[in-house]
Amino acid sequence: MAPHNYFRILQFFKWPIVLLIVIWIVACEEEQQQSKPTMERITESVYASLKVRPLDEYAVYSPKPGIIQELSAKEGQKVAKGEPIAKVAGDRAYIELENAQLNLNLAQEKLNGSGNILQDISNQIQAAEIQLEIDSLNYKRYKSLYEQNTATLVQLENSQLKYEIALTQLNNLKNRYAQSELELEKNYNRALNNMELARSHYSDYTIRSEIDGQIYSLNKKNGEFINIQEPLAIIGSREEFVIDMSVDEVDIPNVRIGQKTIITLDAYPSQVFKAEVSKIYPRKDSRTQTYTVEARFIDIPEAIYSGLAGEANIIISQKNNAVTIPLEYLLPGEKVLTSNGEIEVETGMRNMGRIEIVSGLDTSTVIIKP
Numbered sequence: 001m002a003p004h005n006y007f008r009i010l011q012f013f014k015w016p017i018v019l020l021i022v023i024w025i026v027a028c029e030e031e032q033q034q035s036k037p038t039m040e041r042i043t044e045s046v047y048a049s050l051k052v053r054p055l056d057e058y059a060v061y062s063p064k065p066g067i068i069q070e071l072s073a074k075e076g077q078k079v080a081k082g083e084p085i086a087k088v089a090g091d092r093a094y095i096e097l098e099n100a101q102l103n104l105n106l107a108q109e110k111l112n113g114s115g116n117i118l119q120d121i122s123n124q125i126q127a128a129e130i131q132l133e134i135d136s137l138n139y140k141r142y143k144s145l146y147e148q149n150t151a152t153l154v155q156l157e158n159s160q161l162k163y164e165i166a167l168t169q170l171n172n173l174k175n176r177y178a179q180s181e182l183e184l185e186k187n188y189n190r191a192l193n194n195m196e197l198a199r200s201h202y203s204d205y206t207i208r209s210e211i212d213g214q215i216y217s218l219n220k221k222n223g224e225f226i227n228i229q230e231p232l233a234i235i236g237s238r239e240e241f242v243i244d245m246s247v248d249e250v251d252i253p254n255v256r257i258g259q260k261t262i263i264t265l266d267a268y269p270s271q272v273f274k275a276e277v278s279k280i281y282p283r284k285d286s287r288t289q290t291y292t293v294e295a296r297f298i299d300i301p302e303a304i305y306s307g308l309a310g311e312a313n314i315i316i317s318q319k320n321n322a323v324t325i326p327l328e329y330l331l332p333g334e335k336v337l338t339s340n341g342e343i344e345v346e347t348g349m350r351n352m353g354r355i356e357i358v359s360g361l362d363t364s365t366v367i368i369k370p
Contacts, residue, residue, distance in 0.1 A: 033369040035329065037361050042322045044349040045313035046254055048245035048293065050263065052308040054236025056211050063204040064088055065227045068220055075218045078238055079209040086220070086232060090205030093198070100191070100198035107191040111184040118184065121177045128173050132166040139163040207232060214238040216306050234306075241297060241304055243275055245312050246290040254316045255280060261295050265310035274298040277314060317349055324354040329367050336361060337368045 066088040073085040110116050142159040145151035217234040220226055243263065247255055255277060263273040279294035295312070325336065327350065335342045336357075345360030361367070 034366050035326065035369065036366055037323045037325050037357055037363050039321055039363055040324055040354075041318065041320045042324050042349050042351060042354060042356050043315055044317045044351055045262070045315050046247060046251040048247045048251075048312045048314060050243050050245045050310050050312045052241050052243055052265070052304065052306065052310075054213065054216065054238070054306050055240035055242050056213065057216070057234060057236030057242075057306070058210065059231035060085065060207060060209075060233040060235055061231055062086075062088055062207050062226050062228055064090065064093075066090065066205065066225070068222055068224050068226055071218075071220065071222045073215050073218060073233065075215055077215050079213060079215060079235065081209060081212050083209050084206050085209055085215070086207045088205045088207070088226065090202060093202040093205055097195075097198040097202045100195040104188075104191040104195045107184070107188040111188045116184075117180055118177060121173060121180060125170065125173045125177060128166065128170040132163070132170050135159070135163040135166040209235055211235065211237070236306065241300070241306075242278075243295040243297065243312065245293045245295060245314070246285075246288060247293050247314070249284060249289055249291060252280075252291045252293075255293055255314055256316075260298075260315045262313045262315065263295075263297075263310060264312075265301065265308050267305075267308050267310075268301055271301070273301065275312070319349055319356065322349065322356045323358075323361060323363060324356050325361070325367060326369075327353060327355050329369055330355055331370055337370050339366055339368065 068086055069089045070087040071085075072087075073079065079085065111118070139156075139159040139162070142151050142156045146153065146156040213235050214237070215233050215235055218232070219230070220232055226232060243261075245261075257277050257280060259277045261275040261277060263275050265271070265273070275295040275297050277293060278296045281292040281294070284291055293314070295314075329336060330345075330347070331337060331342065334345055334347055336345050343360055346358040348356035348358045350356065
């Protein structure tokens with residue numbers, strides 16, 4: 001074969017052969033990576049994504065639909081419990097309130113006012129009592145005179161009839177007074193109830209804050225229509241914040257109230273904050289297949305905002321002086337490769353990078369990366 005043909009063949013195989021040699025060398029070096037178990041502190045944790053929200057955060061809804069007549073709040077504004085946020089136009093409710101007030105005033109005047117019905121009946125009762133006293137004395141006098149034969153039977157019977165009529169009139173007036181008093185009290189109480197109902201109905205057109213807090217968002221403007229299904233605003237605590245963490249369903253059995261949590265926030269990438277698990281919601285989110293776990297800050301950022309996102313590691317266990325190896329050295333079936341071949345080990349706690357070896361290895365054992 002001509003020399004130039006050998007050169008062409010060598011040129012053809014040159015780069016593939018070099019590449020194979022490099023791969024073989026790297027593979028050999030990787031196969032020879034060795035290590036030894038180390039004694040160290042290991043922390044096992046559960047990962048969760050998180051969002052920060054104000055404590056007692058809630059959506060504000062209008063009890064009545066209508067046009068926003070007066071919007072007295074702004075985003076970021078501090079509000080007190082019961083403070084008005086907005087008023088919805090309610091002219092009919094206002095008229096009902098005015099009518100209820102008039103009816104209440106009238107009922108009160110009839111019950112306790114000057115010249116009321118009860119006072120008139122009371123005056124009639126006083127007059128009837130005086131007349132009864134007079135007729136009673138006349139009847140007794142004619143009875144005595146009749147017994148002395150100085151008065152006729154007709155005179156006696158007439159005096160007795162007047163006395164009985166006066167007594168009946170007095171009793172009728174007393175009954176009338178009691179019935180009128182009962183009826184007037186009923187009317188007054190009915191008017192008072194109608195007044196409270198109208199006031200409550202009218203107050204539904206004024207939207208108020210249910211807590212001492214801050215307005216984090218406002219979704220409407222003056223003159224816009226609002227219905228009862230759409231939130232007007234979001235209000236929450238001004239000072240206290242809660243961390244909502246989404247924990248995978250396979251990890252939720254390991255989470256307990258009181259566990260310490262390490263927090264990192266996207267807004268503070270170089271800082272780590274401490275928190276503590278305060279509440280575990282028992283219902284799973286079917287969309288994300290996660291459970292919501294609530295935590296409270298132990299170390300809180302200087303400036304904190306609703307909606308901050310980040311990550312959390314809930315510490316479920318810690319151990320000092322644990323024998324650990326890198327996770328990549330562990331073979332399937334709880335085995336580790338040594339210079340003497342594969343050996344079975346018993347594992348314990350693990351984190352993102354290392355795993356505890358409970359038994360089967362010590363710190364003098366040389367292990368080989370598979």
